[in-house]
Amino acid sequence: MAGQARQDFNAMLTFTRVLSVAVVFILLAVAAVSLTKDVEKFSNQAWQQQYARLVHSVNAIYSQWLIRGKPQRLTLGWQTLSLVGTRESSNLKINKLSARQDAIAETTNEIWLSNTGFPQLKAKDKSGCQRLWHDLLGQKLDENLKHELKQTRQTAITIYRQEPQRCLFQGEGGSQIIIDFSIEKLSFIEG
Numbered sequence: 487m488a489g490q491a492r493q494d495f496n497a498m499l500t501f502t503r504v505l506s507v508a509v510v511f512i513l514l515a516v517a518a519v520s521l522t523k524d525v526e527k528f529s530n531q532a533w534q535q536q537y538a539r540l541v542h543s544v545n546a547i548y549s550q551w552l553i554r555g556k557p558q559r560l561t562l563g564w565q566t567l568s569l570v571g572t573r574e575s576s577n578l579k580i581n582k583l584s585a586r587q588d589a590i591a592e593t594t595n596e597i598w599l600s601n602t603g604f605p606q607l608k609a610k611d612k613s614g615c616q617r618l619w620h621d622l623l624g625q626k627l628d629e630n631l632k633h634e635l636k637q638t639r640q641t642a643i644t645i646y647r648q649e650p651q652r653c654l655f656q657g658e659g660g661s662q663i664i665i666d667f668s669i670e671k672l673s674f675i676e677g
Contacts, residue, residue: 533661533662536623540665540672544604547599548603551603558599561597562597595621597622600667604667607651607667612645614653615644627644641657652666
């Protein structure tokens, strides 16, 4: 009888341990899911910021296009635009500031424009889309994301579609920025 009680006690102890481990795994799974949602939310916010920057850039280009008499091409110098923004922020160190200015100084870009002042692709392919992003924002797409998403390993997929003609930039979280050349419109779709 004592042997049977001992076996029952050992079985109950083993069952309790297995149940405890299962509860811990369930709690870890719930934490991982909620953490993943937070990372995706952060990623979507970064994509929204990139979209806002793109809209502001296109609007500034349109204004310059009107001011300069509606040319077919417009040369952008991101050096002058950068100096205005960086002098206002006092928490940047001098060496970081000069390194950033040197990087931006290399990005003098020529934008081709439609008859209505909307930016156009130089090459109608994926590389043309990536180049347009670089020309409009003064940085490559991946550099923008690395700056916005310092702690995550966000990558972007660039897709060119011929019909209707558009560039699609998609993040891992599903967010998309679309430059539609057929209707000359920028769009953001949250993932």
